[in-house]
Amino acid sequence: MIFTFISNKNANCARNExxxxxxxxxxxxxDGERIDVSHLIDRTYEYQSVRELHWHLADRFLSPVRSISLSRM
Structure with missing residues (x-):
């Protein structure tokens, strides 16, 4: 499964965190078409890393982690 996402950094993050x-x-x-799946995840969740999002998508779509390809725009 191939996913592409847009993110924003949380400006309220403390310096130590x-x-x-x-x-x-x-x-x-x-099949060459981009399908918006934003409604299938919690967009208020604060991800610590792209790797965490990668694992979350594998869990959400009941797929092996190796089958997920993820890129940030």
Whole structure:
């Protein structure tokens, strides 16, 4: 599964904490067509890393982590 997403950094992050981000919008690539799947995840969740989002998508779509391809716009 191929996913592309747009995120924004959380400006309220304290200096001592790791930067976090929210997913603004995410698409799944299916047969050359981009399908918006933003409604299938919690866009208020503060992800610590792209890797965390990667695992979250694998869990959400009941797929092996290796089958997920993820890129940020």
């Amino acid at each position: 790791r930067p976090v981000f929210h997913v603004q919008q995410i698409w799944r690539q299916v």
